[in-house]
Amino acid sequence: MPITYPTPKLVIFDCDGVLVDSETLSNQVLVDNLGRYGLQLSLAECMDLFVGGTMADVRTKAIARGADLPENWVAQVYDETYARLRQGVDLVPGIPDLLALLQVRGIAFCVASNGSEEKMRITLGQNGLWDLFHPHAMFSAQTLKTGKPDPDLFLAAACHFDVQARDCLVIEDSENGALAAARAGMRCLGFDPQGNASRLTRHNAEHITAMSEVPRLIGHIP
Template structure:
């Protein structure tokens, strides 16, 4: 028989690639920037390397691979990314229906992201979700000074809502985020709208491919 779980008392969403379809845009910017700095790669390779990481982590990894990055590069690539995202980024299909269901069942939800609040202001703001989550239900690694795969970001969210880790559900799309959830002792659903999600499963996630599946996975 399949494992059954109690309904979560808090749902914690990653932002990029879970709530908003921003990863292709951000990684296209990364590819174009790194090409100018001596490190050519495809968007697919960029997503393999950088999805789920902080920008400082991405910088260190790119330098290790041969990019010639200068001091101030992080501010530069943030500015380029924000400009591209302002041109338009869509919500992931099914997100609003899922949020409406959680509201109807009176299950609180929040966002915990390795991205900056400025980035979330752009992506969530143009989709009418910034006001929903900010500031009381938004946890940014840049603001809190702790980033996934450290579990501290998720544990801070749970503490804020007064919910035990075992009663939380995390929705993630990166192995880094899944590892953070596992380390926090939280159940994690790994969102893989394309591909098999084996990298997510390897870190302990239950893989799903469409937001419409979440209701059944959490007993709603």
């Protein structure tokens, strides 16, 4: 007998690495920046340490590992990251089709990110998605002053759409995001196209490697 999956009333997308393929670009900026302040990391190490965290958390972790960062470091690294992203960032493959399908089926969706609205304006704006999410379907940790792995960002999104946590589906690529979804009592699809999903599945996320898998997992929608 085929598995019957529940159809969500709200799909909550992370931004970086889920809607837009920006994680590698942003983390290379971090590698280069932190190297100037005495912390040498490979790109893989940087992504393993920092993906899914707020920039304030990145600063704390980097200092603990020996980086000599100035007081204005967060603003500095944001400026460097935004400059790189303005050069161009692609959508994650399959996202346009998935968003179109959700619209046709009348399933609400939003973005909830530990990044800033300014960053999302850059990445989503150049790909034609800014107006789709802003201002009523966009939740930023920087704006709301609460970030993953705390569940409050996701719960705020559910409250805004008047949807119970059990009727939400989160799509995440970071351990912090998967943990936040688990703490919020929400089903989570853990997106990792490389297939290395243990950091996500340990928090009960269901591993997916492509966005084309999502329709089948939200009620056998063709």
